[in-house]
Structures are given as structure tokens and as C-alpha cells.
Amino acid sequence: MEKEKVDRINELARIKKERDLTSEEHAERDLLRKEYIAGFRQNMHAVLSNVKIQQEDGTLTPLQKKEDKH
Numbered sequence: 242m243e244k245e246k247v248d249r250i251n252e253l254a255r256i257k258k259e260r261d262l263t264s265e266e267h268a269e270r271d272l273l274r275k276e277y278i279a280g281f282r283q284n285m286h287a288v289l290s291n292v293k294i295q296q297e298d299g300t301l302t303p304l305q306k307k308e309d310k311h
Contacts, residue, residue, distance in 0.1 A: 242280045246273055 293301040
């Protein structure tokens with residue numbers, strides 16, 4: 242995400258502390274937050290896909306996705 246968009250998220254957060262956001266500002270904030278979270282998740286997935294676990298015998302195995310218990 243571009244620095245300008247992150248700066249805008251922070252600016253909207255400061256405005257929110259001073260007064261209520263307008264409906265346009267609120268919609269913009271929600272859109273920017275969704276974009277930020279999507280980018281964060283994509284980057285985290287890329288990092289985790291490159292993680293290898295070294296077993297006691299020295300072999301490297303890729304990190305496995307944990308099974309959902311629900």
C-alpha cells in the first residue's frame with residue numbers, strides 16, 4: 242500500500258478523535274482499511290509460504306496450514 246494511503250488512514254483516525262466522521266469519510270476509511278488488511282494478509286501469506294521447519298534429523302519441511310478444529 243502506498244504511503245499516501247497509510248497517511249490518509251492515520252489522518253482519518255486523528256479526525257475521528259476530534260469529531261465524528263462524515264459519511265464520505267467513514268466510507269473512505271472503511272475502503273482504505275480493507276485494502277490495507279488485504280495487502281497485509283497477502284504479504285503475510287508470502288512470508289509464511291517461505292518458512293521451513295528444521296526437523297531433529299536435519300530435514301527441512303515447509304510450514305503446513307493448521308487444520309481447523311471446528
